[in-house]
Amino acid sequence: MKIVKAAIAGTLESSDLVVKVSPGDEGLDIIIHSEVYKQFGEQITAVVKETLSAFDITQGEIIVEDKGALDCVIRARVQAAILRGTASETIAWEKL
């Protein structure tokens, strides 16, 4: 899938995160800011990359502002931003 427009999902409330996605031509640029980056940075990065990979997203800028979200919340917000950014009307649930 290809990110065709800038999109955003999530909130800056505690236990949530904001994910911004934008189109790009040269690979993936992933930027992650988190209140708990020291403890969980690797895990957050892994969840974000795994989610992008499930949607075959190979290009674009992904910015994450995490406020201590659980993995399931990170997955949901990244997926919502991708679906909005790729203008997808239908969801391939088996990919989720």
Next chain:
Amino acid sequence: MKKLRRSMLFLPGSSAAMLSTAFIYRPDSIMFDLEDAVSLKEKDSARLLVFHALQHPAYKDIETVVRINPLNTPFGLKDVEAAVRAGVDVIRLPKTDTPEDIYQLESEMARIEAACGRPVGSTRLMAAIESAVGVINAVAIAQSSPRLMGIALAAFDYVMDMQTERGDGTELFYARCAVLHAARAAGIDAFDVVYADIDDEAGFLKEVDLIKRMGFNGKSLINPRQIEILHNAYAPTQEEVDYAERVIAAAEEGDRQGLGVISLNGKMIDAPIINHARVVIERKNASGVRQ
């Protein structure tokens, strides 16, 4: 023994914080709301949030319910896809007016269950009645599907439909009786309305006392603070527990002796009394003796 369903806690499906912590309050059931609590522009995001929260290990040991949007909106069917595929226990259909509403949802659920490899019929259903037409059709709705585990009365839309407003309960008198009788006749659970003023504990307790005496299984709740109050109100007194234990002991002794008729203190004990005693003990085990 039937599952206890005294408290059904509403959670906005768009709130990551509440979805990440609600299980710690231990309501009997948790209801993720995709309908009224979620704004139109966040329906897609909330649906994904609920889809993933449902699969979190913390929700494995608690009954989960998803309140979907009505099927005649652009969101309803997508909500059903997400909830069934995530393995929700129960789908709550809002604004149920006729059995046909249930048939339509049932058919979509069966299709999705088959598509994702879940046993067809394994996802349960709950109908929320929110109009005069729904109340009139309550019996037919309650008997419309083997998937139905209960019906609930929802007050906000109902009182508007009846051209009145929430008050001391007079405005819900007929609807409560109708929904409760429909549920009992169909052998399913009945749930009362939410009590919106979370700071009015006395008013909440008065309403809980009424619906408990009427025979409702429990209430929908909007705040975790109401759970303990509700569970305590539904807990048996020490006197009720003592009597229930004597009933069960007498029934077990009767079984051992092969007696057809069992008596306690000169009074006959039959199956309904024994079943009620088991419910009393179950409620004591779940939340102790009433304080």
